[in-house]
Amino acid sequence: MDSSQLEIFATETGVREITISFKVPVNSYRKTKRDYIYYNSDLNKFIGDVLPRIMTSIDCDLLQHKKSRKILRTGEYKHEEEEVGYQQNEALREVARLYKWAMDKGYDRKLECVMIRGNFPFEKLTVFDYITGLTFIIKGEDVKKYLTLEL
Numbered sequence: 235m236d237s238s239q240l241e242i243f244a245t246e247t248g249v250r251e252i253t254i255s256f257k258v259p260v261n262s263y264r265k266t267k268r269d270y271i272y273y274n275s276d277l278n279k280f281i282g283d284v285l286p287r288i289m290t291s292i293d294c295d296l297l298q299h300k301k302s303r304k305i306l307r308t309g310e311y312k313h314e315e316e317e318v319g320y321q322q323n324e325a326l327r328e329v330a331r332l333y334k335w336a337m338d339k340g341y342d343r344k345l346e347c348v349m350i351r352g353n354f355p356f357e358k359l360t361v362f363d364y365i366t367g368l369t370f371i372i373k374g375e376d377v378k379k380y381l382t383l384e385l
Contacts, residue, residue, distance in 0.1 A: 290321040296350070300383040307346040307383065308333075314351050314360070330364030352377075 263269075263276035273279040274293045281291045296309035308329055312318060326347055333345035345365070352359040359372045359380065372380045379385035 290325045292322050292325055298383055303383055304343045305346065305383050306343050307348065309346075309348045309350050311350050311352075314353050316351075318349065326364050334365050 264273055264279050269279055273282070278291065278293055294308060295311040296307065298307040298309070299305070308326075310318070310322065310326060326349065330347040333347050337343075337345055347364040349362040349364070350359055351361075356377055357373065359377055360369060361372060361380070362369045372385070376385055
């Protein structure tokens with residue numbers, strides 16, 4: 235596969251500046267540094283650029299499935315102070331309504347739709363459950379248990 239180098243500069247205000255260098259396919263639809271920071275895939279950029287804005291199209295940060303515990307978790311991740319866009323929030327509420335409906339109808343899995351907030355090194359997470367409307371805080375070793383669907 236042909237590829238070329240692309241330098242990406244991401245700045246977290248007041249924290250640090252990092253440089254990431256990686257190979258990208260020459261035929262990639264994402265061409266600029268901004269494209270690689272803003273869009274997680276060529277498909278998302280294509281949808282945003284070419285198709286009419288008649289829907290919300292978001293990427294999913296987290297989809298976890300643990301067959302042995304019958305759990306399926308859909309999640310969005312944000313830094314502690316990062317804002318959630320209105321459309322993204324509404325889309326997650328729709329997913330939660332669907333999950334709740336399925337569980338109320340007897341679906342034999344625990345379905346979760348959550349917003350997870352935290353900052354590296356992830357010693358504390360604040361989790362909003364879109365199905366129950368509850369927010370809870372997870373700390374210490376429980377963070378790893380939660381993220382491995384053990385909690």
